[in-house]
Amino acid sequence: MLTGFRNFILRGNVVDLAVGVVIGAAFGGVVTAFTDAFLTPLVKLATGGRGEVAGTFEVLGVVFDWGSFVSALIAFLLTAFVIYFAVVTPMNLMTERLKRQDKPPVAEPSNEEKLLAEIRDELRRRPV
Numbered sequence: 324m325l326t327g328f329r330n331f332i333l334r335g336n337v338v339d340l341a342v343g344v345v346i347g348a349a350f351g352g353v354v355t356a357f358t359d360a361f362l363t364p365l366v367k368l369a370t371g372g373r374g375e376v377a378g379t380f381e382v383l384g385v386v387f388d389w390g391s392f393v394s395a396l397i398a399f400l401l402t403a404f405v406i407y408f409a410v411v412t413p414m415n416l417m418t419e420r421l422k423r424q425d426k427p428p429v430a431e432p433s434n435e436e437k438l439l440a441e442i443r444d445e446l447r448r449r450p451v
Contacts, residue, residue, distance in 0.1 A: 363390065
């Protein structure tokens with residue numbers, strides 16, 4: 324039972340997944356800091372408000388903070404853009420190159436094989 328668990332843990336996919344989760348969490352922190360430092364103030368600047376009022380509206384005493392939603396949406400799009408162009412595209416290119424290299428080269432028939440094919444063809448042409 325422990326041998327199976329050890330083999331599962333040492334398999335490359337599990338380690339790659341763990342590294343991806345850790346890197347993703349760290350990148351999420353960077354995006355959150357970027358959103359709080361730059362995007363939210365830009366949304367507030369664009370809406371002409373200051374402080375807590377910017378990017379919000381109120382209906383029957385309930386505050387709807389659409390500015391935070393727009394900031395989070397922009398942060399998501401930026402994250403998806405960076406992940407796609409910094410991770411997915413290079414990995415696809417590398418996988419494609421490796422697949423091209425893995426294909427065995429088509430070997431040209433040797434002189435003996437060519438000669439044997441000619442003999443075979445001549446024998447087929449003869450009447451029985």
